[in-house]
Amino acid sequence: MSEGQDSLSQLWQKQKVEQADLLEVTKKWRKVRLKQRFYVLLDFLSLAIPFAIIWFKADKLDSFTTSMLIALAVVGVAMVVYITWLRRFSLGWSNSSTEQHIQQLQKQIQNNIKIANFSLQSVWLVVILSVLLYVCLYYFQVFPPEKLKDKIVFTVSFNAIVLPCIWVWAARRKSRFSRELAELEQLLHGKNS
Amino acid sequence: MSTDFSQILQAHSALLGRVAATYEANFHLRQELLQDITLAVWQALQKFKGDSSVKTYVLRVAHNKAITHVAYHAKQPRNDSYCEIEAPKPNLQTTTDEQLGQQQQIQNMLKVIRNMPIQTRQVVTMSMEGLSYHEIADACGISNSNAGVILNRARKVLMESI
Numbered sequence: 001m002s003e004g005q006d007s008l009s010q011l012w013q014k015q016k017v018e019q020a021d022l023l024e025v026t027k028k029w030r031k032v033r034l035k036q037r038f039y040v041l042l043d044f045l046s047l048a049i050p051f052a053i054i055w056f057k058a059d060k061l062d063s064f065t066t067s068m069l070i071a072l073a074v075v076g077v078a079m080v081v082y083i084t085w086l087r088r089f090s091l092g093w094s095n096s097s098t099e100q101h102i103q104q105l106q107k108q109i110q111n112n113i114k115i116a117n118f119s120l121q122s123v124w125l126v127v128i129l130s131v132l133l134y135v136c137l138y139y140f141q142v143f144p145p146e147k148l149k150d151k152i153v154f155t156v157s158f159n160a161i162v163l164p165c166i167w168v169w170a171a172r173r174k175s176r177f178s179r180e181l182a183e184l185e186q187l188l189h190g191k192n193s
Numbered sequence: 194m195s196t197d198f199s200q201i202l203q204a205h206s207a208l209l210g211r212v213a214a215t216y217e218a219n220f221h222l223r224q225e226l227l228q229d230i231t232l233a234v235w236q237a238l239q240k241f242k243g244d245s246s247v248k249t250y251v252l253r254v255a256h257n258k259a260i261t262h263v264a265y266h267a268k269q270p271r272n273d274s275y276c277e278i279e280a281p282k283p284n285l286q287t288t289t290d291e292q293l294g295q296q297q298q299i300q301n302m303l304k305v306i307r308n309m310p311i312q313t314r315q316v317v318t319m320s321m322e323g324l325s326y327h328e329i330a331d332a333c334g335i336s337n338s339n340a341g342v343i344l345n346r347a348r349k350v351l352m353e354s355i
Contacts, residue, residue: 008302008351012321015299017210018224020231022199029232094257095237095250097334098315101257105264184264190310 043084047076064140068133083118086111106184112177119170123163130155198238202231205251208322209234212252215306215318216259226262233258245331249324253332256315298355305354309347316340317347 050073054066094101134152137143143151209230217223237254306314312333319329330340
């Protein structure tokens, strides 16, 4: 080691630093683990609901509604699998080399942008699916006209309130992840402090 | 938390504090980063297979976590203006001029390091933590000669800054 490097190292080691509170770290870990389990539970519940309806209400459901619920459940499973796959790099810590870690991090942020975009586009998909659903319900005469009208009013009102919120939320997430990716690029090239 | 892991974390706590200081100038964000790094290291220690020294392994995980942290905090400014406290102020009554000068040099050095590309930051700080070229290259995922080139350039810049 050269003298210059030695003096730099000595100076570096004299730095006054804060120390982590290990008790706080343990508490944080419990909180993180609880949060992760809660998310898994939410994913499971969102998938279980259509199956539960089919299971418990099978005798009261007509064949069209049953088919729709099965299709919804299958699409739901596929979506959860796809989103989990896109999130795979964000699970936990990384002990790989930093070069690999940075590549994974870039990939993860790109995937987060894909997930946000997916949420954004799903708004249009819900509108189209709702229209298709009610066309089918009308065509197969699943409900009496009055009941169908009530259901349409409810769905349109629900979509008018909820879908714009999802749109804004997803658009913000997309722009946040894009900013994070740009920030990471800057950090890699040393333009940020 | 197992006693062994606690002991390892205690033994490396100052080192982890220095890694956090390499990436965050802001006092509050640095505290948050330090907690995140410590948690990541604690989790990672459970998978430690002894392929490298504990210190190298701890530094690798800590730097990886710090990079993730700074990338995911793009919204927040990472400079001194974000909060009033950048670092705990030294006690002026018991601090000599020499110590004050030294702390000033360290602050200058940190400012320069925080402006460096991530890979350069990692190489230079790992070197100042006493890691060999081989250990640095292994942790960063680059060749020994590349680590040497990066280190020599960074060292020149740092010497000029202090």
